[in-house]
Amino acid sequence: MTEKIKMACIIDDDSIYVNLVKKIIETKKLCDNLLIFNNGKDGIDYFESILQNLGHNDIPEIILLDINMPVMDGWEFIERFTKIQNKFKKRITLYVVSSSINATEIEKAKSLSSVENYLVKPVNIDELEAVFARTA
Amino acid sequence: MSESIVQKYVIPNSKICYWELNDNTSFWSLAFIAALGYDTSKIETNLDFFLNQIIHSKNKSVFKDNFYNLVRYDVNFKQNIFLLNNEGEYDEYICKTNEELDVNLKTDSKAVYFFKAKIKTHEKVNGDYYSRETAEMTSIGSWYIDFENKSTYWDQITRKILKYPEDYIPSLRMAPKLNAEEYQAIVADAYFNCAMSGTPFDLEILMVKSTNEKFWARVIGKPVFNHDKEIIGVRGIFQDIDDFKMKEIHLKRTSEIIASQNSRLFNFAHIVSHNLRSHSSNLELIVHYIESIDDPKEQLELLGTIKDVSGSLNKTIEHLNEVVTIQTNADQHKENVSIETTLKQVCTSISQIISTNEAMITSNFEAGDVISYVPAYMDSIILNILTNAIKYKHPDRHPIINFKTSIDFKNEDRLILEISDNGIGIDMEKFGDKLFGMYKTFHYNKDAVGIGLFITKNQIESLNGEITVDSKVDKGTTFTIKF
Numbered sequence: 218m219t220e221k222i223k224m225a226c227i228i229d230d231d232s233i234y235v236n237l238v239k240k241i242i243e244t245k246k247l248c249d250n251l252l253i254f255n256n257g258k259d260g261i262d263y264f265e266s267i268l269q270n271l272g273h274n275d276i277p278e279i280i281l282l283d284i285n286m287p288v289m290d291g292w293e294f295i296e297r298f299t300k301i302q303n304k305f306k307k308r309i310t311l312y313v314v315s316s317s318i319n320a321t322e323i324e325k326a327k328s329l330s331s332v333e334n335y336l337v338k339p340v341n342i343d344e345l346e347a348v349f350a351r352t353a
Numbered sequence: 354m355s356e357s358i359v360q361k362y363v364i365p366n367s368k369i370c371y372w373e374l375n376d377n378t379s380f381w382s383l384a385f386i387a388a389l390g391y392d393t394s395k396i397e398t399n400l401d402f403f404l405n406q407i408i409h410s411k412n413k414s415v416f417k418d419n420f421y422n423l424v425r426y427d428v429n430f431k432q433n434i435f436l437l438n439n440e441g442e443y444d445e446y447i448c449k450t451n452e453e454l455d456v457n458l459k460t461d462s463k464a465v466y467f468f469k470a471k472i473k474t475h476e477k478v479n480g481d482y483y484s485r486e487t488a489e490m491t492s493i494g495s496w497y498i499d500f501e502n503k504s505t506y507w508d509q510i511t512r513k514i515l516k517y518p519e520d521y522i523p524s525l526r527m528a529p530k531l532n533a534e535e536y537q538a539i540v541a542d543a544y545f546n547c548a549m550s551g552t553p554f555d556l557e558i559l560m561v562k563s564t565n566e567k568f569w570a571r572v573i574g575k576p577v578f579n580h581d582k583e584i585i586g587v588r589g590i591f592q593d594i595d596d597f598k599m600k601e602i603h604l605k606r607t608s609e610i611i612a613s614q615n616s617r618l619f620n621f622a623h624i625v626s627h628n629l630r631s632h633s634s635n636l637e638l639i640v641h642y643i644e645s646i647d648d649p650k651e652q653l654e655l656l657g658t659i660k661d662v663s664g665s666l667n668k669t670i671e672h673l674n675e676v677v678t679i680q681t682n683a684d685q686h687k688e689n690v691s692i693e694t695t696l697k698q699v700c701t702s703i704s705q706i707i708s709t710n711e712a713m714i715t716s717n718f719e720a721g722d723v724i725s726y727v728p729a730y731m732d733s734i735i736l737n738i739l740t741n742a743i744k745y746k747h748p749d750r751h752p753i754i755n756f757k758t759s760i761d762f763k764n765e766d767r768l769i770l771e772i773s774d775n776g777i778g779i780d781m782e783k784f785g786d787k788l789f790g791m792y793k794t795f796h797y798n799k800d801a802v803g804i805g806l807f808i809t810k811n812q813i814e815s816l817n818g819e820i821t822v823d824s825k826v827d828k829g830t831t832f833t834i835k836f
Contacts, residue, residue: 231635233658237642316631338634339633339638
């Protein structure tokens with residue numbers, strides 16, 4: 218609880234949602250840096266590239282991942298992310314944040330070992346704070 | 354009455370019905386009289402009585418001729434006749450003379466024998482009639498290919514089904530042209546396997562009549578063996594199953610349409626659950642956030658975000674409206690629409706885009722051009738696919754888009770429009786099933802909304818058509834529309 222999260226990552230194509238969450242994180246000072254990707258492909262490209270080049274500080278401790286996205290959806294991101302997750306020297310906690318209330322999707326996400334939890338949009342501020350606090 | 358010679362020496366069996374003829378008299382066996390159920394005292398056993406009272410009038414004159422010819426010229430005969438019994442009903446008998454009998458009963462005297470017909474002749478005729486009628490009504494013709502004589506035989510029903518004249522002699526050489534081109538290889542294979550290894554076959558294929566008319570047929574073939582178990586021919590049937598097959602195709606199509614309508618409804622439910630929910634959840638988050646902050650300036654700023662959300666919410670509802678309108682409008686405003694003219698109009702309206710992208714558009718509408726359609730839909734379909742093809746052009750080459758029509762002979766001669774491009778293509782394995790979904794975008798284009806193909810598919814399906822896509826990454830995409 219003492220250590221504040223340095224970097225978080227949002228992978229979501231809904232720009233209104235992204236801007237709102239960004240604003241909340243900034244106002245509540247939930248973390249220092251925020252990475253934002255509009256779809257799974259951009260996200261996974263980043264994680265695959267920092268494995269080789271970037272340092273410890275560029276690795277986010279937390280990922281808030283949407284499911285329905287163009288180009289590469291959340292499922293495919295999870296599939297590819299799971300393969301490289303253990304190679305990072307830092308624990309990365311993955312949350313699925315989606316507006317889908319489809320029971321099979323929720324169960325599917327929760328059953329995946331690499332997914333910490335499934336949050337249904339809208340996430341409220343308390344939930345967001347809890348996520349950032351727990352991870353830290 | 355003296356005891357007859359025949360009775361005494363030749364046929365001691367009293368059950369036999371016969372007449373013995375001597376000079377001008379005739380002796381009727383008791384069995385004959387008994388068979389008809391008459392009392393001997395009440396009838397006259399002579400020819401006149403027989404002709405006038407017993408034999409059916411329709412047999413009378415022929416019998417009379419036969420009888421005189423026997424008596425005068427020793428001409429043997431065999432005739433089926435109907436005789437009136439004591440109960441006033443006619444029984445059928447086969448009437449034979451010595452010569453016509455299988456057993457050797459030769460005597461000097463002449464005799465006429467009567468055998469009660471076991472199976473009534475008219476029923477026997479009916480039996481043949483029924484099996485032929487069955488074959489004709491079910492349209493089953495039979496055929497035989499004789500390897501030893503290198504010849505082919507057809508029955509009349511086969512000729513009738515295939516519309517060849519009754520005296521037409523089929524040959525092996527003409528056999529391939531009986532089958533529609535796309536089935537020739539399959540049929541040739543089946544015949545070959547049957548002839549070589551004796552594998553029977555049972556196929557449903559499109560056949561061609563002498564009039565070039567195509568129809569669905571079931572063809573069954575089995576090998577024919579000689580005593581040495583060598584295959585000496587192939588025997589089988591043709592059945593005209595066009596009616597059934599057409600119904601089957603129709604049913605299949607209907608069920609496909611229902612399945613796709615169901616998946617569209619599913620998509621709809623998803624849209625409501627996801628796309629509308631994402632707006633409402635954003636609104637909720639904003640309100641929640643506004644409540645949590647005290648700075649009025651910041652609160653005002655957030656009100657601007659509400660405007661953004663309501664804007665996208667409106668867009669989504671507009672799109673949904675468009676889709677709902679398609680479903681309810683399907684029956685209206687059908688006109689004869691020329692695809693070629695529509696394409697020209699679309700090209701004119703987007704000439705700017707075409708020239709900036711140096712796109713080349715080719716077309717061939719020889720197979721068909723005008724169909725009864727909703728003009729606005731045709732316009733929208735062509736515009737959508739054409740702009741997509743240009744939007745997703747390959748970075749290394751100018752876009753070439755080809756429009757081509759053809760006819761689906763297998764399927765009620767429906768018109769097919771193929772639109773192929775040389776664009777960047779799409780990974781069918783990954784996105785194939787999502788391509789026509791709402792708000793599904795697959796490329797990095799910023800202006801991709803993911804509504805176009807969804808609308809296109811809805812328009813086509815609302816008019817009972819189908820659209821499919823085939824694509825290869827880096828090669829291009831082909832949309833196939835069956836109207």
